[in-house]
Amino acid sequence: MSNFKPTLALALCFTLSAPLAVAQQILESPQLGNTVTQMELSELDLIASEESVLPAGSGTAFQGREIYAAKCASCHGAEGLGGAANQPLVGGNMRSEDAPIRTVGSYWPHASTLFDYVRRAMPANAPKSLSNTEVYQVIAYVLYMNGLIDQYKVINAETLLALKMPNAGGFVDMSASD
Amino acid sequence: MSSRKTDASEARATTPTLDSATADLVVAGNGLLSRRLLLGLGLGGAGLSAASGALGADFSMPAWSKQPGPGPSGYGQPSRFAADIQRDPGRANPLYPGGGASRTPLHQLRGTITPNGLHFERHHAGVPEIDPAAHTLFINGLVERPLAFDYESLLRYPMVSRTQFLECSGNSGALFRDAAVDGTAQSINGLVSCAEWTGIPLSVLLDEAGVSPEARWISAVGADAASMGRSIPLNKAVDDVLVALFQNGEPLRPEQGYPVRLFVPGWEGNVSVKWLTQIKLSKEPSQFRDETSKYTDTLADRSSLQFTFPMGVKSIITSPSGKMQLRTHGLYQVEGLAWSGAGSIAKVEISADGGATWAEAAIDAQAGDKSLARFRLPWRWQGNPAQLISRATDSAGNLQPTRSQLLSEKGALAFYHFNAQQCWAVSSNGEVKNTYV
Numbered sequence: 001m002s003n004f005k006p007t008l009a010l011a012l013c014f015t016l017s018a019p020l021a022v023a024q025q026i027l028e029s030p031q032l033g034n035t036v037t038q039m040e041l042s043e044l045d046l047i048a049s050e051e052s053v054l055p056a057g058s059g060t061a062f063q064g065r066e067i068y069a070a071k072c073a074s075c076h077g078a079e080g081l082g083g084a085a086n087q088p089l090v091g092g093n094m095r096s097e098d099a100p101i102r103t104v105g106s107y108w109p110h111a112s113t114l115f116d117y118v119r120r121a122m123p124a125n126a127p128k129s130l131s132n133t134e135v136y137q138v139i140a141y142v143l144y145m146n147g148l149i150d151q152y153k154v155i156n157a158e159t160l161l162a163l164k165m166p167n168a169g170g171f172v173d174m175s176a177s178d
Numbered sequence: 179m180s181s182r183k184t185d186a187s188e189a190r191a192t193t194p195t196l197d198s199a200t201a202d203l204v205v206a207g208n209g210l211l212s213r214r215l216l217l218g219l220g221l222g223g224a225g226l227s228a229a230s231g232a233l234g235a236d237f238s239m240p241a242w243s244k245q246p247g248p249g250p251s252g253y254g255q256p257s258r259f260a261a262d263i264q265r266d267p268g269r270a271n272p273l274y275p276g277g278g279a280s281r282t283p284l285h286q287l288r289g290t291i292t293p294n295g296l297h298f299e300r301h302h303a304g305v306p307e308i309d310p311a312a313h314t315l316f317i318n319g320l321v322e323r324p325l326a327f328d329y330e331s332l333l334r335y336p337m338v339s340r341t342q343f344l345e346c347s348g349n350s351g352a353l354f355r356d357a358a359v360d361g362t363a364q365s366i367n368g369l370v371s372c373a374e375w376t377g378i379p380l381s382v383l384l385d386e387a388g389v390s391p392e393a394r395w396i397s398a399v400g401a402d403a404a405s406m407g408r409s410i411p412l413n414k415a416v417d418d419v420l421v422a423l424f425q426n427g428e429p430l431r432p433e434q435g436y437p438v439r440l441f442v443p444g445w446e447g448n449v450s451v452k453w454l455t456q457i458k459l460s461k462e463p464s465q466f467r468d469e470t471s472k473y474t475d476t477l478a479d480r481s482s483l484q485f486t487f488p489m490g491v492k493s494i495i496t497s498p499s500g501k502m503q504l505r506t507h508g509l510y511q512v513e514g515l516a517w518s519g520a521g522s523i524a525k526v527e528i529s530a531d532g533g534a535t536w537a538e539a540a541i542d543a544q545a546g547d548k549s550l551a552r553f554r555l556p557w558r559w560q561g562n563p564a565q566l567i568s569r570a571t572d573s574a575g576n577l578q579p580t581r582s583q584l585l586s587e588k589g590a591l592a593f594y595h596f597n598a599q600q601c602w603a604v605s606s607n608g609e610v611k612n613t614y615v
Contacts, residue, residue, distance in 0.1 A: 028336045029335065029336070029382050029385070029386060030331075030334045030335060031386055032327065032331035032332075032334060032335070033317070033323075033325030033326065033327050033331070033383070033386050033387065034325065034326045034327075035323050035324065035325060035326075036316060036318070036324050036325065036326045037324065038318060038324065041316060041318055041324065044314070044316065044455065044456065045316075045318060045456065045458065046399070046405055047397055047399070047407065047456075047458055047464050049460075049462070049463075049464040049465055050462065050465070051460050051461060051462050051464075052319075052458070052460065052464065075273050084273050085273040085274060094476075094480045095480065099590070099591055100476070100480070100591075102471065102476070104471075107470075107471060107482075108470055108471055109465070109470055110465045110470065112465060113465050113466065113467050113470050113471070116407075116464070116465075116466065116467070117466070117467035120404065120405035120407070121302070121303065121403070121404040121405060121467070124273070124274060124275055124277075124303065125275055127303060127403045127404065127405070128403075128405075167482075170480065170481055170482055171470070171474065171481070171482050171483075171484045172481055172482070172483055172484065173484055173485055174483050174484060174485050174486045174487075175411050175463075175484075175485035175487065
């Protein structure tokens with residue numbers, strides 16, 4: 001009971017400046033989160049974006065060719081044109097006359113997405129089985145198949161973010177109108 | 179029934195023959211009848227249905243009344259006579275392990291709550307089997323204190339409950355196609371369900387972590403094998419988003435995100451990330467694959483819309499609906515479901531003549547904010563071909579568009595967020611089929 005009064009006083013002073021609901025939440029929240037460090041989260045936090053730092057490592061398409069053939073081609077086709085999984089990684093043109101095929105090369109606005117997605121979700125039958133270096137290598141190969149880089153271009157955190165995707169300007173962010 | 183208020187037209191509804199009973203209750207073309215007939219189905223209504231009903235006339239004492247049945251059980255299951263009410267998971271694809279969707283059998287359910295075992299599913303890498311004792315939900319990025327929560331701790335937080343729909347933005351996507359698919363309400367529209375979701379307001383956990391002033395977005399990530407991720411604007415995240423742990427009173431089912439999922443009211447289902455393990459705060463969206471490559475729509479001018487979150491106002495007729503067969507002429511109820519990501523359902527209208535004339539349907543009184551509303555209207559079918567359409571208006575005044583309005587706005591390349599009016603054609607022999615008007 002001894003700390004009842006201070007808590008109530010805190011709640012009351014919150015009600016002056018904030019809606020009642022907020023004060024109630026502060027009163028009721030049991031505050032059970034344990035503080036963690038980004039270090040401790042490094043294996044679980046897989047977000048790779050322009051803002052969230054991409055990991056160390058690098059690779060070229062030349063190095064990625066074999067990984068692609070061994071671990072991706074069975075589903076996406078030897079040339080990345082779709083294959084058995086019917087998920088093309090290559091081709092298409094957003095300016096074509098007929099319905100465009102939307103792929104990494106033709107549609108994706110950000111190169112960081114390729115690292116982020118392949119690391120978290122591919123290969124679909126063994127997600128997270130590639131090392132960061134292998135991810136850099138195999139995505140370099142996907143970019144190479146799309147004609148976006150040559151086979152010796154080193155892809156790493158910096159060069160990947162610097163890569164301008166063909167459809168980069170093709171999206172309208174609707175979130176403001178929601 | 180005897181205490182109900184009567185008026186002249188209801189009194190007439192109690193006269194003996196269907197035609198004379200309902201002639202003055204016609205409210206729109208091709209046999210749509212007044213909503214008052216629903217409430218006024220007194221003696222006359224009962225008489226009408228008995229006249230056309232087909233009773234198996236066995237009045238002997240049934241076997242189950244003459245011997246005790248099994249006793250109580252640990253977890254109840256549906257009757258084996260209702261065992262055909264199923265989702266439709268389709269065939270497993272070894273090249274997309276665990277991926278795919280199953281749809282709610284909307285045409286076989288009544289009311290507005292979807293039973294947990296029949297809530298639609300969409301998985302990108304199957305259903306993980308998560309031990310809650312080994313599951314972590316962490317909050318990091320632009321916060322004062324990155325925090326990790328275990329399941330036991332989450333159970334001690336204050337929770338709120340909301341009965342709200344969840345709809346995949348790919349629902350009804352087949353109706354974008356040029357040729358009308360021959361499907362059921364389930365196969366065409368079954369990626370929508372409604373449940374009572376109970377959980378912790380995300381704002382409570384974010385407050386505890388201390389959101390930095392420059393944060394504008396959260397990224398939510400699941401613990402499935404695809405580590406599904408979506409970005410959500412912070413203002414929505416602190417408005418009404420729940421960290422949900424219970425569905426219709428019981429812990430989430432594994433396929434709905436056990437032990438913990440995000441529930442984002444009114445927005446496309448994909449952002450309600452299941453098996454929630456990470457919330458990261460940032461200035462910009464993370465540009466996940468499922469908010470760039472997928473869940474985006476390309477317009478005719480080849481620009482593409484991204485972060486099209488809210489689900490538009492929509493209604494569908496669940497009965498009569500695709501692949502049903504009307505066997506006798508007479509009185510039917512046209513009924514269905516309506517919902518809107520912008521609020522509650524204010525009005526549903528029904529047409530039986532392909533949209534030429536409309537009549538207002540009755541709506542269940544308890545239709546709440548972002549929940550499913552069930553609507554109905556009596557309809558007398560006398561064997562004429564009919565085209566049944568519903569259209570909803572929500573509390574924000576949005577009217578459900580026609581298919582041609584939607585197509586002219588979104589173009590032929592769109593795939594997501596189909597919320598246009600749908601038409602079931604009833605042929606003179608009683609067959610019900612999806613069609614375009």
